[in-house]
Amino acid sequence: NAGVTQTPKFQVLKTGQSMTLQCAQDMNHNSMYWYRQDPGMGLRLIYYSASEGTTDKGEVPNGYNVSRLNKREFSLRLESAAPSQTSVYFCASSILAGANNEQFFGPGTRLTVL
Amino acid sequence: KQEVTQIPAALSVPEGENLVLNCSFTDSAIYNLQWFRQDPGKGLTSLLLIQSSQREQTSGRLNASLDKSSGRSTLYIAASQPGDSATYLCAVQGYNAGNNRKLIWGLGTSLAVNP
Numbered sequence: 001n002a003g004v005t006q007t008p009k010f011q012v013l014k015t016g017q018s019m020t021l022q023c024a025q026d027m028n029h030n031s032m033y034w035y036r037q038d039p040g041m042g043l044r045l046i047y048y049s050a051s052e053g054t055t056d057k058g059e060v061p062n063g064y065n066v067s068r069l070n071k072r073e074f075s076l077r078l079e080s081a082a083p084s085q086t087s088v089y090f091c092a093s094s095i096l097a098g099a100n101n102e103q104f105f106g107p108g109t110r111l112t113v114l
Numbered sequence: 115k116q117e118v119t120q121i122p123a124a125l126s127v128p129e130g131e132n133l134v135l136n137c138s139f140t141d142s143a144i145y146n147l148q149w150f151r152q153d154p155g156k157g158l159t160s161l162l163l164i165q166s167s168q169r170e171q172t173s174g175r176l177n178a179s180l181d182k183s184s185g186r187s188t189l190y191i192a193a194s195q196p197g198d199s200a201t202y203l204c205a206v207q208g209y210n211a212g213n214n215r216k217l218i219w220g221l222g223t224s225l226a227v228n229p
Contacts, residue, residue, distance in 0.1 A: 002156075004162075020142075033122040040221065042219040042220065042221050042222075043203075043205075043217070044202075044219075045216050045217070058216065059216070090158065092158075092159060092222070102148065102160050102163045103148070103158045103160065103217065104160060105150075105158040105159070105160075106157055107156060107157040108157050
């Protein structure tokens with residue numbers, strides 16, 4: 001039981017390049033989330049998917065797109081990377097959204113945009 | 115708008131000491147409050163989740179309390195060990211408009227337990 005996995009662990013991009021961050025969970029959770037963590041800002045929600053087939057914007061969605069590929073997988077895409085997107089990205093999952101449900105986190109992807 | 119504050123930002127204690135980490139939030143309309151641990155360069159590990167109807171939760175040497183009316187939670191760590199050194203994050207899940215389904219995070223307390 002791997003929990004929440006993320007790939008890649010590290011990535012360096014040039015401004016304007018695109019990439020997709022992958023996330024998968026094997027806990028049969030319905031809800032999945034993408035966060036970014038920046039020094040002095042705390043974690044901020046980018047997008048979430050309450051259930052398979054649905055996605056919603058979080059606090060900081062601009063510059064990102066997501067795809068809930070199936071119940072297990074939730075990907076985050078940067079279409080044209082900017083230096084302001086340099087951050088650590090975390091994927092999380094929970095049984096349900098909007099209720100008393102614990103969120104479980106992946107190990108993170110450390111992204112640098114030059 | 116919900117805001118979460120954690121005090122102190124950093125704490126250094128000798129091994130064996132009992133310690134308290136504080137978390138305060140501005141909007142009492144919450145589903146739950148979670149405490150997480152983050153090791154340097156690592157992901158987040160959930161430690162305890164307290165539902166809005168609960169007053170406290172315990173796991174091993176950890177005890178978390180919740181006082182919704184005053185907007186406060188504490189994480190008590192008994193008999194601290196060097197392995198407890200990490201950053202401890204508090205997050206609340208709100209249900210008011212604009213806060214629904216979101217975890218709102220504090221900036222964390224960086225704990226160092228010295229042998």
